[in-house]
Amino acid sequence: xxxxxxxxxxxxxxxxxxxxxxxxxxxxxxxxxxxxxxxxxxxxxxxxxxxxxxxxxxxxxxxxxxxxxxxxxxxxxxxxxxxxxxxxxxxxxxxxxxxxxxxxxxxxxxxxxxxxxxxxxxxxxxxxxxxxxxxxxxxxxxxxxxxxxxxxxxxxxxxxxxxxxxxxxxxxxxxxxxxxxxxxxxxxxxxxxxxxxxxxxxxxxxxxxxxxxxxxxxxxxxxxxxxxxxxxxxxxxxxxxxxxxxxxxxxxxxxxxxxxxxxxxxxxxxxxxxxxxxxxxxxxxxxxxxxxxxxxxxxxxxxxxxxxxxxxxxxxxxxxxxxxxxxxxxxxxxxxxxxxxxxxxxxxxxxxxxxxxxxxxxxxxxxxxxxxxxxxxxxxxxxxxxxx
Numbered sequence: 001x002x003x004x005x006x007x008x009x010x011x012x013x014x015x016x017x018x019x020x021x022x023x024x025x026x027x028x029x030x031x032x033x034x035x036x037x038x039x040x041x042x043x044x045x046x047x048x049x050x051x052x053x054x055x056x057x058x059x060x061x062x063x064x065x066x067x068x069x070x071x072x073x074x075x076x077x078x079x080x081x082x083x084x085x086x087x088x089x090x091x092x093x094x095x096x097x098x099x100x101x102x103x104x105x106x107x108x109x110x111x112x113x114x115x116x117x118x119x120x121x122x123x124x125x126x127x128x129x130x131x132x133x134x135x136x137x138x139x140x141x142x143x144x145x146x147x148x149x150x151x152x153x154x155x156x157x158x159x160x161x162x163x164x165x166x167x168x169x170x171x172x173x174x175x176x177x178x179x180x181x182x183x184x185x186x187x188x189x190x191x192x193x194x195x196x197x198x199x200x201x202x203x204x205x206x207x208x209x210x211x212x213x214x215x216x217x218x219x220x221x222x223x224x225x226x227x228x229x230x231x232x233x234x235x236x237x238x239x240x241x242x243x244x245x246x247x248x249x250x251x252x253x254x255x256x257x258x259x260x261x262x263x264x265x266x267x268x269x270x271x272x273x274x275x276x277x278x279x280x281x282x283x284x285x286x287x288x289x290x291x292x293x294x295x296x297x298x299x300x301x302x303x304x305x306x307x308x309x310x311x312x313x314x315x316x317x318x319x320x321x322x323x324x325x326x327x328x329x330x331x332x333x334x335x336x337x338x339x340x341x342x343x344x345x346x347x348x349x350x351x352x353x354x355x356x357x358x359x360x361x362x363x364x365x366x367x368x369x370x371x372x373x374x375x376x377x378x379x380x381x382x383x384x385x386x387x388x
Contacts, residue, residue, distance in 0.1 A: 001027075001181060001198045001199065001200060002027045002028065002029045002165075002197070002198070002199045002200070003025050003026040003027045003028065003199070003200050003201065004020050004025050004027075004028045004029075004199060004200070004201050004202070004203065004353075004356060004357065005028075005029045005030075005031065005182070005184060005197055005198075005199030005201075005202045005203070006020075006028070006029070006030045006031070006202075006203045006205060007031050007172050007184065007202065007203070007204045007205065007206045007213065008031075008032065008204065008205040008206035008207060008209075008210075009030055009031070009032030009034070009037040009038065009039075009152065009156075009166070009168070010037075010038050010040060010041060010042035010043075010148075010152065010205065010207055010341075010345070011038055011042045011148050011151060011152055011341065011342055011345035011346060011349065012042075012205040012207075012334050012335075012341065012345045012348055012349040012352065013030060013032070013203075013205035013206070013349065014030070014037060014038065014151075014152040014155050014156050014159075014349065015068065015155060015345060015346040015347075015348075015349025015350055015353075016203055016205055016334065016349040016350070016352050016353040016356070017030045017155075017156065017159045017164050017349075017353075018155045018156070018158055018159040018162075018164075019349060019350040019353035019354065020353040020356070020357060021159055021162040021163065021164060022162070023353065023354065023357055023359055025353075025357055027163070027165070028159075028163070028164050028165070029164075029165045029166075029167065029197065029199070030156070030159075030164060030165070030166045030167070031167050031170045031172060031184070031186070031197065032166070032167070032168050032169075032170065033169070033170065033171035033172070033206075033209075034168070034169070035168055035169050036149070036168070037149065037152040037153055037156055037168075038148045038149040038151070038152035038153075039149070040207060040208075040312065040313075041207045041208060041312050041313060041314065041315075041337065041341060042148040042149070042152065042207075042341065042342055042345070043148055043149045044230065044310060044311075044312030045148065045230075045312065045339075045341065045342050046145075046230060046252055046254050046262050046264050047145055047146040047147065047148055047254070047262075047342050047343075048087065048143065048144075048145060048146075048243055048245075048252065048254060048340075048342075048343060049062060049065065049066060049069070049143060049144040049145075049146055049342070049343035050062065050087050050140055050142065050143035050144070050243075050343065051063060051066075051106060051109075051111050051140075051142065052087065052089065052102065052103075052106060052111075052113065052138070052140045052143070052385060053102075053385060054102055054385055054386045055321070056105075057321070057365070058340070058344060059106070059109065060347070061344040061347040061348055061351075062343050062344055062347070063347075064346070064347035064350070065343060065344055065345060065346040065347045065348075066144070068155075068346035068347070068350075069081065069082055069144070069146060069151055069346065070082060072150075072151050072154040072155055073151075073154075075154060075158070076150065076154040078147070078150050078154070080147055080150070080257060081146065081147045081150045081151060081154070082144050082145075082146060082147075083144060083145040083146075083255065083257070084142075084143075084144055085143065085144070085145055085239075085241075085242050085243050085254070085255050086139065086140060086141040086142070086143050086242045086243065087139070087140050087143030087242055087243040087244070087245065088116075088121065088125070088128065088137045088138070088139050088242045088243070088244050088245070089137065089138040089140075089244075089245045089246075089247065089385060090131060090135055090136075090137050090244060090245065090246045090247065090248075090296070091135060091136060091138065091246075091247040091248070092134060092135055092247070092248060093134050093135065093136060095247065095386065096115070096136055098386045099115065099136075099138050099385075099386060100115065101386075102385070102386055103115065103138065106140075111140065111142060112140070112141055112142065113138060113139065113140045114138070114139045115136055115137070115138055115139075116136060116137040116138075116139055117136060117137075118131035118132070118133060118135060118136070118137070120137070121137040121139075124139070125240070125241065125242060126240075127237060127240055127241055127297050127299060127300075128241065128242075128244065128296060128297060129297070129298050130294075130295045130296040130297065130298055131296070135248075139242070143242075143243055145243060145254050145255065145256065146342055146343070148342045148345075151346070155346075169187075170186050170187060170195075171186065171187060172184045172185065172186055172197075172206075172213060173185050173186065173187075173194060173216070174194075174213075174216040174217075175202070175204070175213055175214065175216050175217040175331070176216075176217065177217055177328050177329070177330075177331060180200075181198045181199060181200055181330070182198070182199050182200075182201070182202040182330055182331055183196050183197070183198050184196065184197045184198070184199070184202065199330075200330065201330045201331075201332070201356050201357070202330065202331050202332065202356075203332045203333070203334065203352055203353070203356040204331070204332070204333045204334075204335075205333070205334045205335065205349065205352060206335070207274075207313070207315060207335060207337070208225035208272075208274040208313040208314070208315045208335075209274050209275075210223060210315070210333055210335040211223045211224075211225075211335075211374075212274065212275075214327060214333070217328065217331070219327050219328060219331075220374050221323055221327065221333070221368050221369070221374060222317055222318050222323070222368075222371040222373065222374045222375075222376060223315055223316070223317055223323060223335060223336060223374070224271045224315070224316045224374075224376070224378060225271060225272050225273075225274050225313040225314065225315055225316070226267065226268060226269055226270065226271065226272060226313065226314055226316055226378050227266075227267070227268040227272045227277055227278075227311055227312075227313055228264065228265070228266055228267050228268075228311065228312060228313070228314055228339065229264060229265065229266025229267075229281045229282065229285045229309060229310070229311045229312075230262055230263070230264035230266075230281070230309065230310060230311075230312070231262070231263050231264065231281060231285075231286060231289055231306055231307075231308070231309035231310075232256070232260060232261070232262060232306075232307040232308055232309070233260070233261040233262075233263055233293070233300075233304050233305065233306055233307060234259060234260060234261075234304065234305050234306075234307055235259065235260070235261050235300055235303065235304040236259055236303060237299070237303075238255045238256065238257075238258065238259055238260050238261045239255050239257070239258055241253065241255055241261070241297065242255075243255065244296065245385070246292070246296070247385065249265060249292060250265045250267055250380045251263065251264070251265040251289060251292045252264050252265065253293060253296070253297075260307075261293075261304070263289045263292070263293055264289070265285075265288075265289060265292075266281065266282065266285035266288070266289070266311065267380050269378040269379070269380065270378065271378070272313055274313055277311065277313065278311060279310060279311050279312075280309070280310060280311065281308075281309025281310055281311055282309075282311075285309065286306055286309050290304075290306065314337055314338060314339045314341075315335050315336050315337050315338065315341075316336075316338055316376075316378050316379070317336040317338065317371075317376075318371050318376040319371075320336075320338040320379065321336065321338075321365070321366065322334065322335065322336035322337075322344075322348060322366055323335055323336045323366060323367075323368040324336075324348065324351065324352055324355065324362060324363070324366040324368070325355060325362030325363070325366055325367055325368055326355075326362060326368075327368050327369070332352065332355060332356040332362075333368055334348055334349065334351075334352035339380075351363075
């Protein structure tokens, strides 16, 4: 029997595995259903990291995650794990007071930001020439673009050196709570029986599969997966752009190395089954983001072209805050990225490991059962910037 079993090999689960071993946990096992680490929501995301967020917790988690990403990048020698592009948030002038409030809070914490008019944006970034007159840009030079897969592989390599066991292609089908252990039913063998893994404690960090897994143990949580889309676009001047987020449309544009952009949104605010959703990008989404990119960056209308597009899932909670803590004796969860999981994930994985090991109590504000119902309205992730 393992001392701790972690279900889910995304950024959160991988960070939790290393943190548990660093805290002195004995036998730790990491289970991942896919053939690669961080291959689902973590790897499909835009990978934006910025302390510009409307909740103080988020800023603390992002700051800690930033340090962990930087340490992993240095340890691996991977120059592409962290790319320092800065971020321009484009919002309507009616939103300016709320943005100014958050910017002032960040300034008091030592973070640099500037509110720019459309003319000032164009002077700073000549290619960004399409801002409407009733908008402004909030510039935060400290924002990064992250390679989540590279991070996960690096820290799992460090955790393996400490004794971590990893099983890829190991999908957990059911969770069973016994008197002194948690049983996880895995893939079926040739005889039809399921391989069983037992843990004295289990942390489920399986992203948008978390709720389905808990339901096999008779537990439900307020957590609903919704679909988002992302495209890879060839654009020669990509690295002349900052990361751009537009609150009115929830579209974002992220330089992804030389000659490449990631452009995303395509948000579909209804619940999706993580085992049965369309993983290719929709033609309508591709047309929409092409038009949106050309509107903000006119030169992209003639010179940019689509490489491919794909879809992934985000996990929503009623207040867009994570769910982290115990859901039964010896059974813990960490989920609820609300579209911002990579930038906060290392810190939240660390926290989840400490809670699961009993090193510190679960924060009451993240209690998975703090809401009376699992039914709630889905909202886009832009509330991460300034809560509505």
